[in-house]
Amino acid sequence: MARLSKYLLPLLGSFVLSQAAPAYDYLSHARSSSDALMHWYNQGTGVFNGTGWWNSAECITALADMQGLDSTSNFLDTLQNTFEINKNVWTTKSDFYDDEGWWALAWIKAYDLTKDQKYLNVAEQLFDDMAKGWTTNCNGGIWWDKDKTYVNSIANELFLSVAAHLASRTWNIKYLNWAVKEWQWFEKSGMITKNNTINDGLDGSCKNNGFTVWSYNQGVILGALVELSKASFDDSYLVTARDIAWAAIETLTDSNGVLHDSCEKGCGGDVSQFKGIFNRNLAQLYTATSDPGFKNFLETNAQSIWKNDRDSQNRLGLKWSGPYSKADASTHSSALMALIAAASVQGS
Ligand SMILES: *[C@@H]1O[C@H](CO)[C@@H](O)[C@H](O)[C@H]1NC(C)=O
């Protein structure tokens, strides 16, 4: 070694340096920010302080994604804790079907990581409860809320996504049937414009209500269609997904390619969660399509967050282009999803 090292070490050194310190080490950024998210975790309630019930599903999803990306992470106990503490309320805690969809996707991810059947069972229970929201009011689709006041995009995209995810994990044909039925309705519901952007929902006469094109409504559908293409062995769903993804990138980014929702001067605690959901789902679409533009988008956004939207404790704020102002579990976990999304496509 002594003799060789003179020749080898400089080589090895430059190799290690160029490998270990790329300009943006998305994985290590995602790791630091995953740890920072635990700052808000309440061990006693199993949810995250200062944010809502569904936002905690996204925090849990982000930690589960991180665990999947880096098996040396330590989040399996957190997933288990949240799951057990709330084990009697999964289908009763919220009056909104979309909240059930977020948790179902979180537990499907936990099932993928652990293969522990209890997570999949709850996801199936949540799905069955969502299916009770199916309505013929607008010839199909599920209600947003158990009070039956609104038919919107997000609840229906999630219903599709959960069905499609369950289809390829249970191979129970009922899920594929539901996914196809939901998509056939959604596609013609009027919520997708001819520009391939998706508005918030339908009005009282079942027409597109023209409400805001939120980032998460352009996102959940992407992961849903990727899963549906897998479960049905039909790649044509990916063509539609690409059109929707590109329309969102064109519509919702600034001149530097950074994603925004329209309210960033004063978004409420729901909207502050949205953007990372788009990036998470776009990473799934990138994995299925290898469209280099998607990877570029994911990297641009992760870089901007790290550079412009972070404090000294690696907490991440609302506005990904910066400047950083403040963070809570919602803004943080949303941006964390974008860091994880970039890390998940790095080197692929
Ligand atoms: C969360 O809030 C509870 C109740 O206010 C408090 O006791 C706890 O210390 C907080 N935990 C964290 C991690 O902030």
Ligand SMILES: *[C@@H]1O[C@H](CO)[C@@H](O)[C@H](O)[C@H]1NC(C)=O
């Ligand atoms: C489609 O895009 C065009 C051009 O940006 C815009 O004028 C039009 O309002 C959009 N249509 C819909 C239905 O969103």
